[in-house]
Amino acid sequence: MKRENPEDQDSAWQKIVDNYGERAELEAVDVTPVAPAPEPMEDEEPDGHHELSSLFDDDVDGFVPERPPPIPVPPPDRLLAWLGVFGSPTVLLVFLVLGLDLPSLASWILIGGFVFGFCYLVFKMPRSPRDPWDDGAVV
Numbered sequence: 260m261k262r263e264n265p266e267d268q269d270s271a272w273q274k275i276v277d278n279y280g281e282r283a284e285l286e287a288v289d290v291t292p293v294a295p296a297p298e299p300m301e302d303e304e305p306d307g308h309h310e311l312s313s314l315f316d317d318d319v320d321g322f323v324p325e326r327p328p329p330i331p332v333p334p335p336d337r338l339l340a341w342l343g344v345f346g347s348p349t350v351l352l353v354f355l356v357l358g359l360d361l362p363s364l365a366s367w368i369l370i371g372g373f374v375f376g377f378c379y380l381v382f383k384m385p386r387s388p389r390d391p392w393d394d395g396a397v398v
Contacts, residue, residue: 337383343376 333341347369354361361369 337380340376340379340383343372344380347373347376 332338351361351366351369
């Protein structure tokens with residue numbers, strides 16, 4: 260690592276102090292003027308919604324994105340396990356917050372559903388290690 264000469268640093272700081280408060284001179288940049296936004300018509304709301312929609316009109320460049328794929332649905336066994344993991348504590352919390360009494364058998368079933376769902380999901384996890392260079396991205 261190259262260290263600067265203290266005298267060079269002192270002179271650089273002195274230049275900064277000497278020029279403090281003066282306006283910097285910048286090179287002229289050629290700027291093309293932008294067309295003004297269209298005025299809203301009398302029957303339109305002045306909220307600017309029409310103006311923004313005309314600025315981002317997809318028909319201008321002809322690009323139409325493809326429809327996204329449908330949301331994947333897990334297999335029924337894993338869906339039931341996820342419902343046990345998230346649904347059981349939610350039901351117990353709602354009953355606790357509302358101050359309602361839940362029968363003890365129902366409480367034990369909800370607790371067992373949580374434990375069973377969690378254990379089932381851990382058991383179904385892949386056992387083989389992942390490729391270290393696989394970040395999960397799909398191109």
